[in-house]
Amino acid sequence: MSGLIEIEALTLRRDGRDVLRGVELTLAAGERLAIVGANGSGKTTLLRCLVGLEPPQEGRVTLFGTPCRREAEFRAARPRIGFLFQDSDDQLICPSVIEDVAFGPLNLGARPEDARRRAEAALAQLDLTHLADRFTHRLSGGEKRLVCLAGLLAMRPDVLLLDEPTNGVDTENGRKLRAALMAFDGAMILVSHDDGFVAEIATRAAVLHDGRLHPAHVHTHPHLHSHPHIHED
């Protein structure tokens, strides 16, 4: 009962290959865990196992103190977990931004006017009010990302799972994203192959390698290097 999320000895095989081998993970309240690893090291798969989208061959997943094995058990926990997908297009289902952000609250049984209010609040929180009536498929990559995040925040989750949050996000939207994540008071797991962004936000880090999760640490050190920059004239 110590963590929000607990994983014990999780093993997942796909096409005869061990994608995850005995992964152990605990996420405590308020913790921001960064998981880094190469492409194809199983980071996304791990997150999918966590919310029950992918059934593992072995191991136990405990969400908020309840062991989850069957779909019904995961279903009960999902409203408390916001999962930001790697590809925003996979997550935007409704034609307009406001409808998409209200989708989660409606699923939780909110009345339409309450769902709209929650959606508006979530958009305002991310400084996205001006996007409310835009079409989701016409947004830029960075805007899509933030709208997806607003859709998750509208459900008031306790935990955020972020799969490559900086994918296709420009500097300006990246700044908004970072601010929003720093302001989120729940726990989160950030998964990325680019450790720069996640190291800034994370309070703890781990490396996924060879299907196992190895503890790592976040540290800051000065760099004596130069690299090219582009600035407006």
Add this chain to the structure above:
Amino acid sequence: MTLPPLLPCDLRARLIAGVAVLLLIAPLAHLGPALAALAGVLALIVLRRQPIPWRRLWHLEAFLILLLVTLPFSVPGTPILELGPLSASREGVLRAGVVAAKVAASVLFLTLLFAGVEPARLGTTLRALHVPEALVRVFLGLVRYLGLIRAEMQRLQDAMRARAFRPRSNLHTWRVYGYLLGMMLLRALARAQRAEDAMRLRGYTGRFLHDTPSPLTAPDRIAALALPLLAAANLGWDLIAKGAGSA
């Protein structure tokens, strides 16, 4: 000398034989010939040592179940069973049996011919048989992108589940399914546009690499002729039975 191949190896011969046999099975009207067709196909499956595709067959028959149940009651004739105001006729039961046997025979035959064939190869075969190029392209494009679109649909559904969506019988559910279909359509169109752009960027001028088809071998020709001939003989029996029968 090994056994004759029973089935043509060449896909062109298979396609022609398959279409011909299906056309010859379709008009069968009597139970005897229909069952004979089914038995023939089953014999081929056994001789080729193929497993019977129960799942596929079951899906199909489940789809037909409404027809098979209502036919006995809707065809006029000698009553054999009374259910209140409804009466099942002997002719109706026979008709249902004929339909079931013909459908099963056709599907099993198609499965036997094409289940193990790579769909992309079927495209080149259609082209070799002078099917219009546009249709071949549509078919090949479908084969190429079906998997991608299916995966996209799966990811969208996962995303919906992750955001606590559960299908219920309410307006929200129907609206969301509408959105899902609309979104799939939009993204399929966008993908088609991107694929076309990529083709144009690589200098596509409307031509693809074609293989020149090799001539059919003698065993293939024999097998491609023998199967439709058997089916034609079966149809002949059916027509004679029609002449002799009183119905």
